[in-house]
Each structure stands twice: as C-alpha cells, then as structure tokens.
Amino acid sequence: MSNKETDHKTEILIIGAGIAGCIAAISLAEEYNVTLMDKQITPSDRIGESLAPASQRIFKKLNLLGHESDDFKQTLFSNNLGMQSYWGNNQLHIKDYLKNPDGFSKSLDRKKFEMYLREIASNRGVCCFWGIRLFNSIYEENIWKVTGKSDDLKNRTTRKIKANFVIDATGRQSHFAKSIGIKRIQYDKLISCWISMPNTNTNTMSTIVADEQGWWYSAVLPNSTRIISFQTDSDIIDKATFKKSSSFITFIKTNKIIHSLIPKDEKNITFQGTVSANSTRIEQVAGKQWLALGDAAISxxxxxxxxxxxxxxxxxxVKELLANFNIIKDFNLAKTEKFNKVYSDQIANVWSHYLKHKNLFYKAETRWKDSLFWKRRNS
Structure with missing residues (x-):
C-alpha cells in the first residue's frame, strides 16, 4: 500500500465538476486561480434533459462551442423542435421553439457535455483533480483547509488544499455544505426511473404525458438515442417495479402513448435505474468564504x-458577484457578510419563482383528484 500526499494552494476551490461546477470554473478562471475537484474520474450517464434556448447566451459569453465543428456539436446535443404534451386533458398540445430568438431547445448527452466542459476548464488554466473525494475541511485564519482523497485504498492519493474560497457544486448531495453542518430540506419524494434505447420513431419531439400515479417523459438524444423516464413519489408504486428492465417495461405497457415509443426488439434497451428528482434546498446557501451552487443550493x-x-x-x-465585492483577493468581513446576503436573496428569489411556476403546472392537471400523487400537488 502507498499513499501519495500533495499540498496545493488556490484562490477558489470548486468541489463538483458537473455543469454548474465547470461553468463556474471556466468563467472564474479569467480572474482567479481556480481548482476543480470531482470524486469521479469521468462523468457518469444521466438522464438527458432539455437545455433551455437562453443557454446559448452563456455559451457565447464564455466562448464555448463556437469553434467546434458541426459534427462534434451533434455528438453533444440535438435541436429539439418542440414539446408534445398530454397534460390537463387527453388532447395533444404542441409547443414549438421556431419563434424563440435564442433558437431551439437542446436535447443533451449529459455525460459527453460534461466531459467537454471538463476539457475546456483544463485548457483554460483550471487545475483539475479527478477521482478525488471530499474527505474533510477546516476553516482557520480566513482560509479553508480541505482534504480530498482518492477511492483507491492500495495506491491512495491525498490532496491537501488551501483555498481562499470554496464553492460547493456537488449537486443534490451538497457534500461540502453537509460536512460543515448545513441541513437540506426535502419538499417532496419525487424519483425518476429511466431507460435508454435506440430511437426507432420519425417523430423526435420531446414528449410529456401525465398519468394517474405520476408523469412520463421521453426525448431523443444525440446519436439517435431515446430515453424514457417515469416520475412518481418513492412511496406510491411497488419498488420492485423500478428494480430491473423487465418490470419497468411491463409498467410502461400500461400507457399506450409511451409504450408506442418502445422498439419491438427490446434487447437493446438499457435499464439506467432510479434517481432523486425532488425539490430540495439547503437552509444556508453561503457562509464564511463558501457558497453552494446549482443543485447543491436548490434542486x-x-x-x-x-x-x-x-x-x-x-x-x-457568482462570477459577477465575486467581481463586484472583490472578497477573494481582498478579504473583508463586512463585505463578505453583505456578499452572503445578496447571494442568499438571489437564490431565494429564484426558489420563490420556481415554486410558483411548479405549482401552476401541477394544478393544471385535474383528471385524477383521488390519486395520492396528484392530491399531494393540488392540495
């Protein structure tokens, strides 16, 4: 057994190299010495989501994707012409993006996109530690002392990092915030079970279908991969339904619209499992020279x-706020407290806006008033 231990000093340490962490690293690297750390050596597969058209503005601001070939971009995402939904009644509703000034929504290959962002971060001077998991952290004399370790116990790598500022971008787990005692509030029990398969349909619009015990979602990702997911509360349907491909496909057959998307040859279907999809937030999103970002703050x-x-x-x-307050290069307690207040208020406003719109969406579905899933969302 060997243990390789190294010391490292940085202005900003970002823990978590998902979309939030990578975008923060790329944007902040223009002004600061930035270190990006993630427990995974390479990103894992995730449900492909639609990326809002307005995201194009951020790509342009950070000079992302502009110099990449069309062939390469097509491996990351495909244009989503619109969304077809069966929500509120049995009629088909179509929302297209043809008139959106920012262009189309994008159906994203999350894993490949995150790999691309990691590479860009590294190329732009961000110090990257992959396969290093947060082990512990101590705040002393206005400096965070963070220890990260690899999972390989035989040849373990230990990174001891001193940082002026820490950004928690570890997603719904909010590992850093939890490690310093910040609690996470769960507002519901929503989970998402999903599968992926080759697409065999000519219609490539995303599809959303309300059902008695939850709702379905399907989208076509790059390389003609289709995903299908079902969202429900973790205590409503027998957990065995979401344990393996055969039981989940049997469940899909209860919905004609979604079942029509399944290819006749089921051998190429990959069961991806179940993930949390609930609304959550942490009680405190910023503190002594740290903040939570993206899903780590609110999911x-x-x-x-x-x-x-x-x-x-x-x-x-975050980039704009840190530039305005200049608390990284010129630490000041009063400025830091004001920064925390402004950032916390921003997150609170986003959360309030999100809850208002989420409630409106769910209340638009009134067909299953006696269903526990819909009762919880319409009470």
Whole structure:
C-alpha cells in the first residue's frame, strides 16, 4: 500500500465538476486561480434533459462551442423542435421553439457535455483533480483547509488544499455544505426511473404525458438515442417495479402513448435505474468564504426543465458577484457578510419563482383528484 500526499494552494476551490461546477470554473478562471475537484474520474450517464434556448447566451459569453465543428456539436446535443404534451386533458398540445430568438431547445448527452466542459476548464488554466473525494475541511485564519482523497485504498492519493474560497457544486448531495453542518430540506419524494434505447420513431419531439400515479417523459438524444423516464413519489408504486428492465417495461405497457415509443426488439434497451428528482434546498446557501451552487443550493423538479439552465445562470451570477465585492483577493468581513446576503436573496428569489411556476403546472392537471400523487400537488 502507498499513499501519495500533495499540498496545493488556490484562490477558489470548486468541489463538483458537473455543469454548474465547470461553468463556474471556466468563467472564474479569467480572474482567479481556480481548482476543480470531482470524486469521479469521468462523468457518469444521466438522464438527458432539455437545455433551455437562453443557454446559448452563456455559451457565447464564455466562448464555448463556437469553434467546434458541426459534427462534434451533434455528438453533444440535438435541436429539439418542440414539446408534445398530454397534460390537463387527453388532447395533444404542441409547443414549438421556431419563434424563440435564442433558437431551439437542446436535447443533451449529459455525460459527453460534461466531459467537454471538463476539457475546456483544463485548457483554460483550471487545475483539475479527478477521482478525488471530499474527505474533510477546516476553516482557520480566513482560509479553508480541505482534504480530498482518492477511492483507491492500495495506491491512495491525498490532496491537501488551501483555498481562499470554496464553492460547493456537488449537486443534490451538497457534500461540502453537509460536512460543515448545513441541513437540506426535502419538499417532496419525487424519483425518476429511466431507460435508454435506440430511437426507432420519425417523430423526435420531446414528449410529456401525465398519468394517474405520476408523469412520463421521453426525448431523443444525440446519436439517435431515446430515453424514457417515469416520475412518481418513492412511496406510491411497488419498488420492485423500478428494480430491473423487465418490470419497468411491463409498467410502461400500461400507457399506450409511451409504450408506442418502445422498439419491438427490446434487447437493446438499457435499464439506467432510479434517481432523486425532488425539490430540495439547503437552509444556508453561503457562509464564511463558501457558497453552494446549482443543485447543491436548490434542486428542481424536472417538470420545470430549468435545472441545467439554472445551474449555468447561477454560476454566471457568482462570477459577477465575486467581481463586484472583490472578497477573494481582498478579504473583508463586512463585505463578505453583505456578499452572503445578496447571494442568499438571489437564490431565494429564484426558489420563490420556481415554486410558483411548479405549482401552476401541477394544478393544471385535474383528471385524477383521488390519486395520492396528484392530491399531494393540488392540495
């Protein structure tokens, strides 16, 4: 057994290299010495979400994707012409993006997109530590002393990092915030079970279908991959339904619209499992030279289709705030407290806006008034 231990000093340490963490790192690297750390050596597969058209503005601001070939961009995302929905009644409703000034919504290959962002961050001078998990942290003399360790116990790497400022971008787990005692509030029990498969349909619009015990979502991702997911509360349907491909496909057959998207040959269907999809937030989003970003601060119900865009926009807000208050290079307690107040108010406003719109969406569905899932959302 060996243990390789290294010391490292940085102005900003970002823990978590998902979309929020990478966008923050890329934007902040223009002004600061930035270190990006993630427990995973490479990103994992995730449900492909729609990326809001307004995200194009952020790409342009950060000079992302502009110099990439069309062939390469097509491996990251495909244009989503619109959304077809069966929500509130049995009629088909279509919302298209043809008149949106920012262009189309994008159906994203999350894993490939996050790999691209990691590479850009590294190329732009961000110090990147992959396969390093947060182990502990101590705040002393206005400096964070953070220890990260690899999971390989035989040849373990330990990174001891001193940082002026820490950004928690670890998603819904909010590992850093939790490690310093910040609690997370869960507002519901929503989960999402999903599968992926080759697409065999000519219609590539995203589809959303309300059902008695939850709702369905399907989208076509790059390379003609289709995903299908079902969102419900964790205590409503027998957990065995979401344990393996065969039981989930049997469940899909209860909905004619979604079942029509399944190819006749089921052998190429990949069962991806179940993930949390609930609305959550942490009780405190900023403190002594730290803040929580993206899902680590507030996580959205996927019905909003705003999770990824919020993470990107949130990262850009952080860059502007840090520049305005200049608390990284010139630490001042009074300025830091004001920064925390302004940032906390921004997050609170986003959360309030999100809850208002989420409630409106769910209350638009009134067909199953006796269903526990809809009762919880319409009471």
């Amino acid at each position: 959205f119900d996927p019905l909003s289709s705003q999770g990824m865009f919020n993470a990107m926009a949130n990262a850009m807000q």
